[in-house]
Amino acid sequence: MSRPAAAQAQTPGFETTTRLFARSLGWTPQSLLEAFRPAAPEDLPALVAFRARRGWNDEAYLRWRYGLDSAAGNGYGQMWLLRRESSVIAVIGMEKQPVHYRGAVHDGQLLMDVQLEPAAEGAGGGVWLNQAMFRHAAITLAVGANAHSLGLVRRLFSPLPSRSYYVLPLDTGAMLRQRGVPGLLASIAGPLAGSAWRLRTGLLGPRGSGDIEVRPIARFSDALLEPLYAGLAADEASIAPPADQLNWRLLDNPRAPYRLLAALRDQRCVGYLAMRRLVDGNGVTGMHIIDWKTVAEHADAILARLLRQAVAAARQERCARLFTTVLDRRAGPMLGRMGFLRGRPSEHLLTGVRSDLPLPQTGMPGSWRITDLSFDNDGSY
Structure with a gap:
């Protein structure tokens, strides 16, 4: 799978961008390639100071995400950097993303946490950092983008269908008040709407x-x-990481530890779901589902059982909503039957892939399954 011809025509090859970016830094191409390396524990103070320029105070996050407590790292994430003496010029993060497809497991990676000095950014540093990382895995994913990276993702990656946001209202009154509905009206309409959603879920949700x-x-x-x-x-x-990586990602995150539910049939695991309780910027409590998987056989019924347990947990903790974001052709209709509302499309939910392997074609909606596990969700929201 290669990038569309239009994107190829717009973006110079790696050899060209290496030469141009090196010239802007006053380096030779060879010295630029030699200077680009994984961060080591001794780089941590400089990295913390570099990220603090954007208002981030996240030493614990860097230690966890990129294994910067040990020269051997953690095996799952790396931060690569360019550094000139005491100054960090640019950084880009990588997390392993094993891709299961037709019985094979392919090495994949997710790119994130890109930051450059303004001069390096203006010299094409963002393009060069991504191209440099493409060499380290057979598959590279881009999952989500902000206003600064949208154009870069569209230029360098083949588009997959965008992910969709789904929310199940549990305290409809609170959600109505958050959207400006007067308190008295919200207190009357909220319970009625909530009862309607519960009735719909009971009637239409998968059984068996x-x-x-x-x-x-x-x-x-x-x-x-x-x-x-x-x-x-x-x-x-x-995306199906091994157990150690899932434990690291979901349980060891200093900002966002998750709880796990497993679906078992005859003591064999046929599904799981990971979630955590959070409070958003408006003070509304919600339950975020970051990831789930089920076997293909009876997938809807298994996921319905997991979701009902998640709903019970969210209600017990007085959450106003249960929500998730996913790219999955099977999940959307089933979530609708369970009472979830689909959010408005957003360009920031774009997803892209870069690979030459015989993977699903980008134009085939639903050939990929990607959850928030592959989004750079470090617990900061």
């Missing part, structure tokens, strides 16, 4: 698979995940 038990688990193991990964839909490209 009564032999499935859903229960909390403390951590993942590869033995637990093995039957689940073996039963994933073969025609979808799914």
Whole structure:
């Protein structure tokens, strides 16, 4: 799979951007390539100071995300940097993203946390950083973008269908008040709307698979995940990390530890769901589902069982909403039947891929399955 011809024509190749970017820094192309390296523990003070220019105070995050407590790293994330003496010029982060497709597992990576000095950014540093990282994995994903990176993602990556935001209102009165509905009207309309949503979910939600038990688990193991990964839909490209990486990503994050639910049939895992409680900037409490997976057989019924347990947990903690973001051709209709509302499309939910492997074509909606696990969600919202 290659980039569209229009994007190829607009973006110079890596050799050209290396020469141009090196010239802007006063380096030779060879010295630029040699200076680009993974960050080490001794770089941490300079990285913290560099990121503080954007108002970030996140030393604990950097230590966790990029393994900067150890020269060996953590095996899952790396921060690459350009540094001239005491000054950091540019950084880009990478997290491994194993891609399961048609029984094979391909090495993938997610790029994030790009930051450059203004002069380096103006000299094409953003393009060069991405192109330099393309060499380190067979598949590179771009999941989400801000106002500064939208153009870059569109130039360098083949487009996948955008992810969709889904929300299940649990305290409809609170959501109406947040949107400016007068308090008295919201207090009357909220319970009525909430009852209607619960009735709809009960009538239209998937049934069956009564032999499935859903229960909390403390951590993942590869033995637990093995039957689940073996039963994933073969025609979808799914991000499916090993147990140690999932435990690191979901349980060890200093900003956002998640809780885990597993769906078991005859003591074999056929699905899981990860979620956490949070309070948004308006003071509204919600439950965020960052990731889920199910085997292909009876997928709707398994996910429905997991979601009902998540709804019960969210209600118990008085959350106003349950929400998630996903690219998944099967999940959308089922979430609608469960009472979830689909949010408005947003250009910031774009998704792109860069690879020459025989993966699903970008023009085929639903050939990929990507959740917020592959978004740079470090717990800052």
